Amino acid sequence: MNPAPSDTPPPVPLSQALRYWLRLGFISFGGPAGQIALMHHDLVVQRRWMSEKRFLHALNYCLLLPGPEAQQLATYLGWLMHRTWGGVLAGVLFVLPSLLLLTGLSWIYLAFGDQPWVAGVFDGIKPAVTAIVLQAALRLGGRTLRNRWLWGLALAAFLGLAVFRLPFPVIVLAAGLAGWIGGRLAPAAFLPGGPTPHAAAPAPAAPAALIDDHTPPPPHARFRLGGLARVLAAGALLWGLPMGLLTAVLGWQHDYTQMAWFFTKAAFMSFGGAYAALPYVVQGAVAQYGWLTPVQVMDGLALGETTPGPLIMVVAFVGFLGGYGKALLGPEHLFLAGALAALLVTWFTFLPSFLFILAGGPLVESTHGRLGFTAPLAGISAAVVGVIASLALLFAGHVFWPQGVSGPPDLAAMALALGAALALIRFRRGVIEVIGVCALLGLLQRLA
Template identity: 65%
Template structure:
């Protein structure tokens, strides 16, 4: 707590003492911190639709409507966040909040992007664990699981389409080979997820020297309407960076020191409850590693979470993992918030607080969320000033480009896992009804471009009706 108070005190002083550098614009008045806080809180409750939808919402609100930041500066921040491990939409909110109001602005923007989702997911996780065996609830989840499989197929189609082709639409055979190798490594050879990413990064280092053209960074995956706002923005193209956004080695070391103190203090706290081999300590260490490996978004890291949480630690089952992803798709916030569900179910199953199953689940969900998102804030607060120094340099971007290609293979292995569990729920028992639901959901998402939430709702209704009719 002392370290947390020190961090808040430091960033509060930075935000209050340093003048806001973005006050000279005649078109847009300076944005008070309280006004920005209200917007970030609102964003936390309306950020549905996955990264693409969340980034589109921020673009509409911040670039087009409020004109707090220009198109070019917005995309520059987005490019940086795309290269980082972690949820790019949450990190983009943190980046813009940091740019506007210093470290405290970044912490508030990033935290409010996550907290509403955490509260909602904890509530839904409790309903799931307490009433999941009720026929109606079981029917709803029966209909949702095929939709989740279709959603992963949609992610594979979209990410593969933009990663395995260049900006002109031409195929990139080397990227396809890396994707195929990643799929074989995970789905066939059973290699650990971190090793797959490491091998992809090494391929990027070597490939950037042999065939550098194959590793040029593609345009951002989110197509945003409009070239730029028609009027000058508060943070415009030529607005100089504020003092806190300029590189300062002492400031970077201070941020890293505070973050390390927070991590060590938090880890010591969970270890003190049940020891280093206890469930909470294992969760803290596991989700810290997961946070550093989430290149390519939540779909890319889910196989790693599955390996650790389902196969190794046995905090939950494979079927529960699919249900958790379904709940994550229906709530606002980044999809990686599924870690809160994993933590809740693990805390409940392992009885981390004895007979207080609900409190144990809530505590474990908070532990999973804290250790997953702490690195995201460090990347922005410590790394933001270094963006200009490394932006566009192939030696930095090539390994990440190769990792992005490997992510396509990772998501393909995840899609295979979901399809197997949905279509063959029992040994040798093929579920033809589930196949029909998968195909219908995939057609709605890919052919008719129906939104994720309506498709999930239709799947839940279909599952409920099928269960009541005795067909599922």
């Protein structure tokens, strides 16, 4: 029995939707799980802009993509409701507050980081970040490593990065190939592993939604080859024009040009979220380009965890430190150099996410069945667990032995990391809460 028309919410004007997306950008703490749960509560349960099944169908597609799934989900839902500009503005407003906050915090970090109280705060934060990365590996492993095949891929990825120092793209490609082969040799081992961890169970007899289970896709959401070609052409222009200008004006080897190229590649390496992309960022931004140090990456990760928006926005911190530290606009324009770098890397990191949604959305809307090609993605997801574990090991080495493994261990940092890990994993405390307590303890230790 269909609900009465009066039960259906009224149409939502674009201006009202934009106010919601901007508000969401300021309050979207808690990482992707918290952000997706917040959107589910607001859009499915409270406002009824979207039915449960339509929300989950969009989410399942976003979970398959590299990049920040919560930002991509906001883009998808904004696009479904209000065409291309609705999707673009929803995605932009989701990350804009985080970009502005991280740019300001990055400057404060560099300008005042040598103050005793600031140094003490980050002394406490670094062990907490080590525990947070470990928790991310355990959480992803718990829902990904369902059999010995996937465990083997995770172990191989860990050894490949931590021991043999293989390039991160090689590990991702090898894992995808292994998943593709494994899907043919042992298909049952590479099937999807149950429902998504982000989604709540659908409520029985849910009231009608504006876009309901049986609402046909609007005209703009129907697949057309011409529409796909226009999206791809626009994406090529939006990527190629700034890249071409950077190369022509500054040269290919300039740091701004290399940032644009490097973070374009990073956008395609983030299967499994920001923690999956971080090893690639560390490998390139730290070891190859010298834009910042591993310890600074940990500090940036802590700032990213405590600000709203997708965690991958830590790239803005990386870019700011690179532009500021290398004085790319001269010693008299350090802040401007850092802010321009932060904006630049944000553009090239998030542009692929918009293209994935605007190009793939009509294909996804054309079928509401289960998406295929999961075996290679299962292999990549398993490898990501090992990659994140190797990142935790790298961070632990820098935090626990600040003078190198030949120097004395930092027992206070080890104790803080252990306490943070217990709080996160055993007692399920929130990330921001754990970072706050560890920051306070670090401050007290420094001032004692």
